[in-house]
Amino acid sequence: MPSPLWRAVAPLPTPALWLCVNTLGELRCTQLNTAAQQLLPEFATTEPLSQQLSPRHLVILSQALSQGVALDALRFFTARQRWLQLSLSPQAGGCGLALLSDISDLQSPPSDLADAHWLEILNWLPVGLEVDRENFQTLLLNRKFVELFGYTDADLPTLDEWWLHCYPDVAYRNTARAAWETAIAEARLYNIDMAPQEWRVRCKNGEYRDIQFHYRAIGDRHVHVYLDVSEQRRLEEELRQQATTDALTGLLTRRHFFEQGALRLQQAQRQRHPLCVLMLDLDHFKRINDRHGHAAGDLALQHAASLLREGLRMPDLLARLGGEEFVLLLEHTDVEQAQQLAERLRQHLHQHPCPLPDGKALRLTASFGVARIQEGDSLDSLLSRADKAMYHAKELGRNRVMVELAASGGMEG
Numbered sequence: 345m346p347s348p349l350w351r352a353v354a355p356l357p358t359p360a361l362w363l364c365v366n367t368l369g370e371l372r373c374t375q376l377n378t379a380a381q382q383l384l385p386e387f388a389t390t391e392p393l394s395q396q397l398s399p400r401h402l403v404i405l406s407q408a409l410s411q412g413v414a415l416d417a418l419r420f421f422t423a424r425q426r427w428l429q430l431s432l433s434p435q436a437g438g439c440g441l442a443l444l445s446d447i448s449d450l451q452s453p454p455s456d457l458a459d460a461h462w463l464e465i466l467n468w469l470p471v472g473l474e475v476d477r478e479n480f481q482t483l484l485l486n487r488k489f490v491e492l493f494g495y496t497d498a499d500l501p502t503l504d505e506w507w508l509h510c511y512p513d514v515a516y517r518n519t520a521r522a523a524w525e526t527a528i529a530e531a532r533l534y535n536i537d538m539a540p541q542e543w544r545v546r547c548k549n550g551e552y553r554d555i556q557f558h559y560r561a562i563g564d565r566h567v568h569v570y571l572d573v574s575e576q577r578r579l580e581e582e583l584r585q586q587a588t589t590d591a592l593t594g595l596l597t598r599r600h601f602f603e604q605g606a607l608r609l610q611q612a613q614r615q616r617h618p619l620c621v622l623m624l625d626l627d628h629f630k631r632i633n634d635r636h637g638h639a640a641g642d643l644a645l646q647h648a649a650s651l652l653r654e655g656l657r658m659p660d661l662l663a664r665l666g667g668e669e670f671v672l673l674l675e676h677t678d679v680e681q682a683q684q685l686a687e688r689l690r691q692h693l694h695q696h697p698c699p700l701p702d703g704k705a706l707r708l709t710a711s712f713g714v715a716r717i718q719e720g721d722s723l724d725s726l727l728s729r730a731d732k733a734m735y736h737a738k739e740l741g742r743n744r745v746m747v748e749l750a751a752s753g754g755m756e757g
């Protein structure tokens with residue numbers, strides 16, 4: 345029913361006025377004065393407005409009506425290619441009185457910048473740019489976009505092609521699409537920038553690139569900006585590798601071992617599961633360097649590292665502590681099992697000499713020390729007992745395994 349206010353303002357020839365209401369979860373327009381009918385002939389008073397307004401505008405208007413708050417300067421683009429600006433004031437009974445003005449002239453680009461210049465400017469940008477219509481049909485892909493991905497408008501007629509071509513892995517595609525759609529919906533609802541997202545995208549030539557996605561709805565356009573961060577991510581990964589992996593042997597570095605080892609030790613203490621460390625030092629390594637040269641010494645270190653790696657389960661932490669000294673952290677392993685493993689590794693090393701470029705082979709041996717976790721241990725205290733056991737093995741003639749005796753602090757071989 346028209347309100348008294350509407351009855352008073354409806355006959356006025358201007359401004360354009362529009363009365364709307366939210367019924368059964370749908371926004372409807374109940375009255376349009378003559379000026380509003382001229383601006384919006386496609387708005388019927390009987391149908392919900394879901395065909396005429398974008399989902400974002402529907403949500404904004406519905407929320408304003410249900411909360412009884414006023415809206416100012418909401419802009420939208422009509423089917424008759426006009427920009428309208430809407431202000432809404434809530435009325436009794438959940439109605440809203442909207443005042444409309446045609447601002448198309450204000451929304452037009454400045455006349456001194458011809459369309460061709462806009463395109464040139466967008467093509468010059470060093471970032472990929474895509475502008476879509478309300479229904480995600482592509483309006484513009486700039487030159488950098490085509491350079492980045494290799495795809496043109498013809499390859500990507502709809503959004504579905506984008507997802508299919510760029511994300512061949514179904515699980516990854518579903519994850520990326522769900523995250524992207526959620527973030528876009530939020531950005532549109534609150535009229536804000538989407539929080540940037542990063543995904544690995546397959547380009548037309550089959551290469552993968554790490555792309556940072558930016559998005560904002562501007563008017564009824566979707567604007568996407570794509571930054572290629574592949575080189576940055578590659579360098580970060582290289583630095584991470586350098587920090588965690590020993591360049592000569594490919595084993596973990598001392599630093600990474602201490603970081604990871606401390607975490608695993610705490611976990612073992614919390615969950616009360618057995619844990620051991622095993623330290624080993626190659627015997628008479630100085631002699632190898634002196635007799636065969638430093639390069640042969642390096643080969644021997646690489647050979648020893650790969651023999652150790654061969655003898656292990658995946659989750660064990662194996663690191664080069666420095667020089668010719670190695671360490672292994674064994675989770676869920678009691679001291680008997682650790683001793684057996686150390687003995688197996690000792691024999692494996694002994695039985696597989698390191699081939700040298702001159703055709704000779706170097707027989708390697710190592711001395712091993714094993715220690716088990718004790719109440720109140722830190723990684724340092726545990727390693728220091730394994731180190732003691734290892735030096736005891738050296739004193740007793742090398743090429744052997746010694747285990748610390750928990751209660752007495754003595755050793756057993």
Ligand SMILES: Nc1nc2c(ncn2[C@@H]2O[C@H](COP(=O)(O)OP(=O)(O)OP(=O)(O)O)[C@@H](O)[C@H]2O)c(=O)[nH]1
Nearest residue numbers: 625626627628629630631633638639641642667668
């Ligand atoms: N080739 C090569 N040698 C290294 C490297 N790091 C340390 N070394 C050498 O390893 C040798 C270790 O010698 P020592 O600590 O005296 O021990 P060792 O000769 O193995 O004697 P024991 O441990 O008592 O059996 C030194 O000569 C170091 O220069 C490396 O990365 N490459």
